[in-house]
Amino acid sequence: MAKEKKGVRLEHVSKIYEDPKTKKEFYAVHDTSLSIAPGSFVTLLGPSGCGKTTTLRMIAGFESPDEGEIYLGDEAINALTPNKRDTAMVFQSYALLPHYNIYDNVAYGLKLRKLDRKTIKEKVTGILKLVGLEGMESRMTNQLSGGQQQRVALARALVLEPGVLLFDEPLSNLDAKLRVTMRTEIRRIQQEAGITAIYVTHDQSEAMAISDQIIIMEKGVVAQIGTPQEIYYHPKSEFVADFIGEANFLKGKLTAKDGTRGTVDISGNAVPVEGVDRFALQDDCTLVLRPESARLSESGQLPCKVILSCFMGSYQNYHVMVGDNLVKITDFNPKNKKIYEVGDDAFVAFDADSVHVL
Amino acid sequence: MARTQSAELDRKKFFADPIMVTTIVVLIAFLTLFILYPLAILLVDSFVTKDGVTVDVFRRIMNMPNFRKAITNTLKVGFLVGIASALIGLLFAYVEEYVQLRTRFLGGLFKMVSMLPVVSPPFVLSLSMIMLFGKAGIITRYLLHIYDNSVYGFWGIAIVQTMTFFPVCYMMLKGLLKNIDPSLEEAARDMGASRFKVFTTVTLPLVLPGLGNAFLVTFIESIADFANPMIIGGSYDTLATTIYLQITGAYDKEGAAAMAVVLLCITLAMFIVQKYYLEAKSTATLSGKASRGRMLITDKSVTRPLTVMCAALSLFVILMYVCVPFGALFRTWGYDFHLTTKWFVQVFKRYKGLKAFRDSFVLSLIASPITALLSMIISYLVVKRRFKAKGFIEAVSMLAMAVPGTVLGIGYIRGFSGGVFHTGFLQQLYGTGAILIIVFIVRSLPTGTRSGISALRQIDKSIEESAYDMGADSFKVFMTVTLPLIKDSFLSGLVTAFVRSITAISAIILLVTPQFLLITVQINEFAEKGAYGIACAFATILIAITYGSVLLMNLFIKYFGTSRKIGVTENES
Numbered sequence: 001m002a003k004e005k006k007g008v009r010l011e012h013v014s015k016i017y018e019d020p021k022t023k024k025e026f027y028a029v030h031d032t033s034l035s036i037a038p039g040s041f042v043t044l045l046g047p048s049g050c051g052k053t054t055t056l057r058m059i060a061g062f063e064s065p066d067e068g069e070i071y072l073g074d075e076a077i078n079a080l081t082p083n084k085r086d087t088a089m090v091f092q093s094y095a096l097l098p099h100y101n102i103y104d105n106v107a108y109g110l111k112l113r114k115l116d117r118k119t120i121k122e123k124v125t126g127i128l129k130l131v132g133l134e135g136m137e138s139r140m141t142n143q144l145s146g147g148q149q150q151r152v153a154l155a156r157a158l159v160l161e162p163g164v165l166l167f168d169e170p171l172s173n174l175d176a177k178l179r180v181t182m183r184t185e186i187r188r189i190q191q192e193a194g195i196t197a198i199y200v201t202h203d204q205s206e207a208m209a210i211s212d213q214i215i216i217m218e219k220g221v222v223a224q225i226g227t228p229q230e231i232y233y234h235p236k237s238e239f240v241a242d243f244i245g246e247a248n249f250l251k252g253k254l255t256a257k258d259g260t261r262g263t264v265d266i267s268g269n270a271v272p273v274e275g276v277d278r279f280a281l282q283d284d285c286t287l288v289l290r291p292e293s294a295r296l297s298e299s300g301q302l303p304c305k306v307i308l309s310c311f312m313g314s315y316q317n318y319h320v321m322v323g324d325n326l327v328k329i330t331d332f333n334p335k336n337k338k339i340y341e342v343g344d345d346a347f348v349a350f351d352a353d354s355v356h357v358l
Numbered sequence: 359m360a361r362t363q364s365a366e367l368d369r370k371k372f373f374a375d376p377i378m379v380t381t382i383v384v385l386i387a388f389l390t391l392f393i394l395y396p397l398a399i400l401l402v403d404s405f406v407t408k409d410g411v412t413v414d415v416f417r418r419i420m421n422m423p424n425f426r427k428a429i430t431n432t433l434k435v436g437f438l439v440g441i442a443s444a445l446i447g448l449l450f451a452y453v454e455e456y457v458q459l460r461t462r463f464l465g466g467l468f469k470m471v472s473m474l475p476v477v478s479p480p481f482v483l484s485l486s487m488i489m490l491f492g493k494a495g496i497i498t499r500y501l502l503h504i505y506d507n508s509v510y511g512f513w514g515i516a517i518v519q520t521m522t523f524f525p526v527c528y529m530m531l532k533g534l535l536k537n538i539d540p541s542l543e544e545a546a547r548d549m550g551a552s553r554f555k556v557f558t559t560v561t562l563p564l565v566l567p568g569l570g571n572a573f574l575v576t577f578i579e580s581i582a583d584f585a586n587p588m589i590i591g592g593s594y595d596t597l598a599t600t601i602y603l604q605i606t607g608a609y610d611k612e613g614a615a616a617m618a619v620v621l622l623c624i625t626l627a628m629f630i631v632q633k634y635y636l637e638a639k640s641t642a643t644l645s646g647k648a649s650r651g652r653m654l655i656t657d658k659s660v661t662r663p664l665t666v667m668c669a670a671l672s673l674f675v676i677l678m679y680v681c682v683p684f685g686a687l688f689r690t691w692g693y694d695f696h697l698t699t700k701w702f703v704q705v706f707k708r709y710k711g712l713k714a715f716r717d718s719f720v721l722s723l724i725a726s727p728i729t730a731l732l733s734m735i736i737s738y739l740v741v742k743r744r745f746k747a748k749g750f751i752e753a754v755s756m757l758a759m760a761v762p763g764t765v766l767g768i769g770y771i772r773g774f775s776g777g778v779f780h781t782g783f784l785q786q787l788y789g790t791g792a793i794l795i796i797v798f799i800v801r802s803l804p805t806g807t808r809s810g811i812s813a814l815r816q817i818d819k820s821i822e823e824s825a826y827d828m829g830a831d832s833f834k835v836f837m838t839v840t841l842p843l844i845k846d847s848f849l850s851g852l853v854t855a856f857v858r859s860i861t862a863i864s865a866i867i868l869l870v871t872p873q874f875l876l877i878t879v880q881i882n883e884f885a886e887k888g889a890y891g892i893a894c895a896f897a898t899i900l901i902a903i904t905y906g907s908v909l910l911m912n913l914f915i916k917y918f919g920t921s922r923k924i925g926v927t928e929n930e931s
């Protein structure tokens with residue numbers, strides 16, 4: 001449906017704001033470079049205030065970057081106003097035009113493009129069908145549920161067949177159930193339409209569920225770019241590991257190395273790991289161990305003491321102490337396994353390839 | 359860190375929008391030429407003489423005893439009127455918000471009292487004051503048998519202005535009281551405070567900034583008022599009338615300019631205090647909606663005296679307004695109470711009433727849509743746009759609020775009678791209907807802008823951004839999104855501008871040429887001559903016109919307006 005898929009490229013883009021209270025300038029986005037492939041679904045993910053919205057608004061044209069250049073396809077668009085950019089944005093508050101009905105809301109952009117009435121009608125009808133709102137053309141926006149308003153906002157952006165679709169936390173006003181339905185819906189429609197999409201959220205499961213690529217931002221800079229799997233299993237920093245899912249961090253020293261394999265000393269215990277080619281012997285390193293990758297058993301890499309044991313239905317939740325480190329473990333399918341109680345001595349066991357070395 | 363690139367890009371994007379750039383340039387030119395320049399020329403005129411820059415003119419006017427007197431007179435009246443209006447306003451607001459009214463009647467009276475000053479020319483109360491309490495006054499002469507009562511002077515002005523301005527205070531304070539969280543007062547009651555104690559220790563401190571605000575707003579209004587002192591002041595001159603006489607009677611242009619500068623400084627100083635200190639305080643402390651309904655006071659020992667006071671005052675005000683049409687229907691006020699239509703007939707037959715109404719009507723009708731549109735454009739730019747000159751536009755359009763009509767009038771005389779800076783440029787404008795229309799616009803612009811700004815602040819900015827994002831340029835966004843969303847504000851701005859224009863006098867009286875007959879100027883003229891029958895007939899028709907247009911607007915808004923709250927609906931979850 002899209003006339004032409006366009007990629008988006010940011011080259012060393014920064015945005016400086018002035019703190020309204022202290023009058024000090026600060027980087028809301030700093031030296032960000034990224035390249036988004038045509039037709040892909042990319043999520044900007046990060047804690048509140050890290051610059052996601054700012055990045056998106058720079059791409060849409062509402063804010064001008066202080067450094068760097070933004071490209072849409074091959075075109076540098078820094079100096080273009082939002083109405084001249086081939087982007088369409090879905091706002092967090094939906095921003096439907098309250099004095100128009102659904103049809104007119106969706107047709108608004110088409111009318112501005114001076115299409116003839118018949119074409120407009122065809123397109124609007126088609127798109128409303130795609131988002132499941134056929135038959136509601138003449139409703140006013142305040143006669144719609146939150147999810148329906150959301151669909152109108154989506155339809156209104158899609159109908160313009162933009163090169164890039166921008167979403168700023170489009171689902172944050174919906175309840176948890178509807179959020180799950182709508183995100184699948186958005187993903188389906190994006191794939192059907194084959195449009196490049198940039199999606200801002202601070203909900204990590206949302207990001208995981210729908211993205212081709214996730215861009216993790218921290219305080220205005222890109223912390224990591226990768227597929228959901230890469231980000232989850234190979235986080236580049238403690239921040240990323242901690243932000244995506246839960247993680248245990250074990251500090252140690254590399255004591256032996258053979259190619260990519262090696263041994264890390266954690267409080268006196270030798271732990272075999274993989275992926276240490278970046279490190280030299282005696283380097284300090286941190287092991288990232290996901291709670292569900294570890295289990296408690298009678299033998300294993302790290303001796304520990306159980307300080308919390310809690311049955312959660314599908315898994316058993318443990319907190320154990322390894323030396324001075326707290327390690328959280330979620331042991332799935334506990335029914336057929338030994339349950340450790342508080343005070344028990346045990347070992348934390350895991351596979352060498354399921355820890356990630358930082 | 360440098361924000362030069364974004365500034366440069368913003369500039370480029372800004373200039374990519376020629377309609378907006380043109381609009382802003384035209385707007386800045388308009389504001390500069392018709393608000394700033396006339397005030398600047400007053401300064402120039404009063405400081406620059408043949409001998410260069412001196413303060414001679416000021417020294418001269420300050421040495422005039424009657425000017426010094428006028429200053430103290432004005433301040434005295436203003437002070438009293440400010441206090442009285444704020445207190446009466448508070449009484450009304452308190453009764454409306456806190457006291458259980460037993461009859462609907464009182465509510466109706468309140469509504470009428472707040473409505474009347476809006477639709478009547480600002481000086482009709484002076485007429486009725488004279489007709490009720492003057493030498494031939496019904497009350498003084500016929501009820502009390504006082505035959506030589508003089509209403510002219512300090513007390514006349516003070517009473518009339520208080521009656522005219524207190525409804526404004528009432529409306530302002532009503533909003534404040536409504537927003538006080540009742541639980542604050544209930545908590546104090548709970549701890550054993552008496553009702554009076556609650557009022558003095560909780561309610562009053564909360565409304566004190568608002569009360570100060572109301573006081574200053576009225577103070578400024580009183581100082582700037584021209585027509586009431588003119589009609590009922592007698593020999594008691596205020597600044598506005600002194601300036602008027604200085605230019606129309608003594609032809610002392612430099613002197614009048616300097617006097618206008620003095621008057622402007624006074625109102626400006628008060629305006630700044632009011633705007634930047636009190637207004638912020640009186641809204642910030644009490645924002646938000648009351649959480650629950652308030653338990654109204656039903657205790658008779660409280661409600662009785664309060665409601666009786668309010669009812670008496672309301673009836674008095676209404677009586678004063680009712681006086682006007684009757685003044686036009688009696689054969690000779692005070693002597694011959696036979697009903698007659700001769701004054702109305704004379705208005706049209708002898709005094710070119712039709713032309714007066716037509717001129718006033720047409721000029722105001724032209725001015726009001728321009729004013730309404732202009733104020734919506736200004737509000738849009740101020741609230742929704744970022745550009746360098748924004749602060750200037752906002753400041754100047756608010757500044758117009760602090761400029762008394764008389765000062766503006768003198769500024770226009772000095773500024774345009776000899777062309778801009780006495781060079782002859784734009785001299786053709788002087789004495790035309792165009793300059794009257796411009797004065798109407800400038801006089802009503804601040805009110806319209808204010809209402810537009812508050813309407814626009816309620817609209818989520820992403821609504822306009824979304825339209826912009828879908829491909830509309832600024833002009834399209836304004837026409838298809840902004841304006842429809844503030845339609846109500848626009849319509850009421852339209853009517854307010856019309857009503858203000860058709861009832862305006864202070865600036866206009868200085869600028870009108872014989873070619874135009876304006877109703878207000880006629881009323882003033884006949885009232886001064888003592889021809890009250892004619893003045894009342896003119897005033898009655900004028901009130902009918904303004905009241906009619908307000909009714910019409912309300913009907914219009916009811917059927918075509920957007921009664922639902924805009925900007926909140928699209929985000930209900």
Ligand SMILES: Nc1ncnc2c1ncn2[C@@H]1O[C@H](COP(=O)(O)OP(=O)(O)OP(=O)(O)O)[C@@H](O)[C@H]1O
Nearest residue numbers: 017018019028047048049050051052053054055202
């Ligand atoms: N117009 C502005 N002026 C000054 N500072 C701003 C402005 N807009 C945003 N900021 C600041 O820039 C930083 C980044 O803001 P941004 O809105 O991009 O965050 P975000 O990642 O979208 O956060 P959230 O998840 O809460 O929406 C914040 O510190 C914010 O306070």
Ligand SMILES: [Mg+2]
Nearest residue numbers: 052053054168
């Ligand atoms: Mg955000």
